[in-house]
Amino acid sequence: MAMKYNWDWSILLCRLPEADPTGAVEPGMPGSGSTEFGGGMGQTFDTGAECAQPYFDWIVSGLGWTVVVAICAWVITFSLGSVIGVSRTVENKTVRAIATAYVEMFRNVPLLLQMFIWFFVVPELLPEDAGRWLKRDLPFPEYWTAIVCLGMYHASRTAEQVRAGIESIPTGQTHAGLAMGLTQTQVYRYVLLPVSYRIIIPPLTSDFMGIFKNSSVALTIGVMELTAQSRQIAEYTFNIFEVFTLATVLYMLVTLIVVTIMRFVEAKVRIPGTIALGGD
Amino acid sequence: MIKVENVSKWFGDFQVLDDCSTKVDKGEVIVICGPSGSGKSTLIKCVNGLEPFRDGTITVDGISVGDKSTDLPKLRSRIGMVFQNFELFPHMTALQNICLSQMKVLGRDRDEAEARGMKLLERVDLVEHAHKHPVQLSGGQQQRVAIARALAIDPIAMLFDEPTSALDPEMINEVLEVMVELAQEGMTMIVVTHEMGFARKVAHRVAFMDEGRIVEEAPADAFFTTPRQERTQLFLSKILQH
Amino acid sequence: MFRDFDFQVIFGNLDILWDGMLITLLLTAVAIVGGILFGTVLALMRLSKYMVLSLVAGRYVDAFRSTPLILVIFWFYFAVPIVIGRPIGGLYSVLIAFTLFEAAYYCEIIRAGIQSVTRAQFSAGLALGLTNRQTMGYVILPQAFRNMVPVLLTQAIVLFQDTSLVYVVGLKDFLTAADLIAVRDNRVVELYFTAAVVYFVLCLTASLWVRKLQRKYAI
Numbered sequence: 107m108a109m110k111y112n113w114d115w116s117i118l119l120c121r122l123p124e125a126d127p128t129g130a131v132e133p134g135m136p137g138s139g140s141t142e143f144g145g146g147m148g149q150t151f152d153t154g155a156e157c158a159q160p161y162f163d164w165i166v167s168g169l170g171w172t173v174v175v176a177i178c179a180w181v182i183t184f185s186l187g188s189v190i191g192v193s194r195t196v197e198n199k200t201v202r203a204i205a206t207a208y209v210e211m212f213r214n215v216p217l218l219l220q221m222f223i224w225f226f227v228v229p230e231l232l233p234e235d236a237g238r239w240l241k242r243d244l245p246f247p248e249y250w251t252a253i254v255c256l257g258m259y260h261a262s263r264t265a266e267q268v269r270a271g272i273e274s275i276p277t278g279q280t281h282a283g284l285a286m287g288l289t290q291t292q293v294y295r296y297v298l299l300p301v302s303y304r305i306i307i308p309p310l311t312s313d314f315m316g317i318f319k320n321s322s323v324a325l326t327i328g329v330m331e332l333t334a335q336s337r338q339i340a341e342y343t344f345n346i347f348e349v350f351t352l353a354t355v356l357y358m359l360v361t362l363i364v365v366t367i368m369r370f371v372e373a374k375v376r377i378p379g380t381i382a383l384g385g386d
Numbered sequence: 387m388i389k390v391e392n393v394s395k396w397f398g399d400f401q402v403l404d405d406c407s408t409k410v411d412k413g414e415v416i417v418i419c420g421p422s423g424s425g426k427s428t429l430i431k432c433v434n435g436l437e438p439f440r441d442g443t444i445t446v447d448g449i450s451v452g453d454k455s456t457d458l459p460k461l462r463s464r465i466g467m468v469f470q471n472f473e474l475f476p477h478m479t480a481l482q483n484i485c486l487s488q489m490k491v492l493g494r495d496r497d498e499a500e501a502r503g504m505k506l507l508e509r510v511d512l513v514e515h516a517h518k519h520p521v522q523l524s525g526g527q528q529q530r531v532a533i534a535r536a537l538a539i540d541p542i543a544m545l546f547d548e549p550t551s552a553l554d555p556e557m558i559n560e561v562l563e564v565m566v567e568l569a570q571e572g573m574t575m576i577v578v579t580h581e582m583g584f585a586r587k588v589a590h591r592v593a594f595m596d597e598g599r600i601v602e603e604a605p606a607d608a609f610f611t612t613p614r615q616e617r618t619q620l621f622l623s624k625i626l627q628h
Numbered sequence: 629m630f631r632d633f634d635f636q637v638i639f640g641n642l643d644i645l646w647d648g649m650l651i652t653l654l655l656t657a658v659a660i661v662g663g664i665l666f667g668t669v670l671a672l673m674r675l676s677k678y679m680v681l682s683l684v685a686g687r688y689v690d691a692f693r694s695t696p697l698i699l700v701i702f703w704f705y706f707a708v709p710i711v712i713g714r715p716i717g718g719l720y721s722v723l724i725a726f727t728l729f730e731a732a733y734y735c736e737i738i739r740a741g742i743q744s745v746t747r748a749q750f751s752a753g754l755a756l757g758l759t760n761r762q763t764m765g766y767v768i769l770p771q772a773f774r775n776m777v778p779v780l781l782t783q784a785i786v787l788f789q790d791t792s793l794v795y796v797v798g799l800k801d802f803l804t805a806a807d808l809i810a811v812r813d814n815r816v817v818e819l820y821f822t823a824a825v826v827y828f829v830l831c832l833t834a835s836l837w838v839r840k841l842q843r844k845y846a847i
Contacts, residue, residue, distance in 0.1 A: 210828075210832055211828070213831075213835075214789075214827060214828045214831035214832045214835070215789070215824045215827050215828055215831075216789040216790070216792040216793075216803065216827060217789070218792045218793060218795060218803060219792060219803055219820065219823055219824055219827065220824075222807065222816075222820055223820050223821075223824065226810075226816045226820065227816055227817050227820050227821070230816070230817055231817070276471075278469055278471050278473045279473055279475065281431070281436050281467075281469065281473065282467070282469055282473035282474075282475070283475075284436060284458075284459075284462060285434055285436060285462055285465075285466075285467035285469075285536075285545075286462065286463065286466075286467075286486070286487035286491065286535070286536070286539060287459050287460065287462040287463025287464075287487055287491040287492075287539065288459065288486075288487065288490060288491060289459045292490055292491075296475070296486060296490065297475055300477045301475075301476060301477055304477070315694070319694075319695070319696040319697070320696070321696075322696035322697075322698045322699060323696075323698065323793070325698065325796070326795065326796065333696060333698055333699050333702070336699070336702075337702060340702075340706060346706050346707050346710065347707055347710070350699065350702065350703055350706075350707060353699060354691070354694075354695050354699060354703075357694055357695050357696065357699070358690075358691070358694040358695070361694040362694075377476055377477050377519055377521065378519050378521075378522065379519055379521040379522045
């Protein structure tokens with residue numbers, strides 16, 4: 107005896123009315139249902155659905171924030187992760203120890219807890235003025251926090267991949283570079299890193315996908331990304347299946363796009379004559 | 387020009403080099419041979435500081451290799467080295483491999499580096515392959531590019547670490563020919579190899595190493611005709627049967 | 629900042645925290661066992677010669693690996709009760725969500741482990757007169773398993789951390805318990821810091837042990 111479930115896919119197309127009254131109308135049923143937005147105006151994508159809120163816009167906004175947060179975090183991840191990954195391979199023991207400490211610290215604490223600590227604890231620990239600025243004057247604080255937190259969390263994983271990439275190159279290559287008079291830095295720059303980055307494109311790709319998925323954890327501190335929006339819509343409309351399906355499909359789409367972009371990148375930097383790494 | 391004096395080295399508790407001494411004058415070619423694990427590769431890597439050593443001194447053109455204050459990259463830019471596994475950089479073309487140290491270490495500009503690079507490729511008979519990547523070249527071709535790459539910095543001496551050991555038999559000669567030419571032009575060379583034909587042809591002196599020690603060292607003729615030590619005789623009898 | 633560290637709020641609430649940890653451990657254990665069992669089934673399906681099985685398992689794995697865990701939790705917490713027509717407890721929906729989610733990841737680990745044993749080994753087994761099944765059982769799977777165990781364990785450590793996400797449906801695991809106390813007593817620094825230390829010590833210890841195991845049993 108299943109509960110009566112009111113399937114209604116069209117609520118996903120509820121949009122805010124556009125300024126132009128002759129704006130695009132989806133072919134479909136002529137508008138007949140209520141179109142109240144608390145201000146009572148007509149809506150685009152006129153499907154006759156019971157549109158209490160502009161759900162379509164919410165979804166788009168959520169997706170947008172997911173993408174923005176993930177990409178900004180990736181910038182931090184890639185740069186910081188590269189530095190730390192390289193630091194784990196140098197001779198200097200102190201540098202190596204600091205890098206190792208970073209990786210272990212950010213790897214062994216759940217992302218959710220790290221999010222809470224960044225958002226609730228860090229402002230308390232900073233000197234008075236900085237803390238107050240973070241809590242009151244910084245615009246979009248939860249978004250910045252999410253970006254920094256995600257970025258630094260994933261940096262530890264990227265660091266490990268960079269390290270693995272460098273360590274997989276035989277020492278003969280380093281010797282050859284040193285033997286011709288290159289300094290250690292030059293060896294990293296011209297010999298080790300160019301090859302290492304090509305090797306680690308597959309794991310970097312899956313890490314990049316991971317950032318998009320982990321951006322959902324930021325909903326706990328108030329970031330209205332895709333999962334948060336879909337949850338909200340589910341609460342408003344009770345059309346849980348439709349909205350969660352859409353969210354899932356959108357995440358899969360994002361994943362697909364990321365993979366495609368990385369395949370393209372990999373093809374561009376491939377050394378002529380080698381077999382594709384991590385092929386189909 | 388190159389002086390090795392009482393060099394000893396340990397890997398943990400294991401002694402890899404035991405009181406090794408030799409010297410190479412300008413224009414001399416010395417061949418080092420011996421069984422695997424005898425320390426010959428390690429010794430040659432100590433000469434340009436790729437491997438550190440605990441006891442003894444090595445001087446190249448008056449500069450001490452083991453001294454902490456020595457500018458090793460600068461010293462290494464005056465010595466060329468060729469490796470057993472070629473060690474060309476896979477993401478660069480043959481020409482780019484040859485130009486890298488010219489541009490980044492010696493500071494030559496791109497045009498000059500490429501011009502000299504092409505001349506060197508001509509010398510090793512590989513001009514048509516200048517823009518190929520190592521993976522597209524055969525072993526013998528890669529090693530010849532590696533020799534050209536080492537020569538690109540106009541070194542005062544060349545070190546060869548078993549340059550033909552990783553090659554298929556039919557490619558060994560093309561590499562040895564290049565090395566013979568180099569020797570005949572008066573390059574100072576230290577060559578670790580099993581190729582006794584090469585040694586007989588161009589070596590001035592030959593050293594035999596076993597278990598980290600230089601067991602015997604003699605002018606080439608004397609080495610092959612009248613080896614004094616029993617171990618040397620044993621080794622020669624085994625490898626000269628090929 | 630640490631001068632006013634209130635230890636009492638930690639020690640006075642150890643029972644709540646411990647109950648939370650028990651839930652965390654329960655979730656982890658069930659998801660590991662269920663995940664590996666179902667993951668093995670999926671892996672064998674993906675490796676089977678029947679296209680249908682391979683495709684179905686493949687789509688399953690792709691779907692779960694492209695979706696954030698929080699969304700999966702929401703699916704099973706909100707959507708499944710509607711499908712079967714009656715509410716299921718928060719704990720059961722979460723257990724199912726985690727098991728099915730982890731199975732997708734375990735499937736890939738197990739599949740890679742089996743494929744990492746070379747075809748040559750398989751041929752060698754057949755050449756000795758063993759049947760397909762015997763070769764799988766005596767030659768391939770033992771080697772595959774040895775290769776896989778470190779990765780399986782590492783995934784378990786990741787899972788242990790991921791259980792904290794049940795926070796979004798209010799299930800009282802260790803982290804949610806700590807958060808509840810933190811909000812109730814207004815002592816975020818103490819509780820979050822303590823929780824972080826606990827997770828750090830447990831996860832680091834576990835991963836160091838896995839590394840030791842790896843060195844000891846490296847083939």
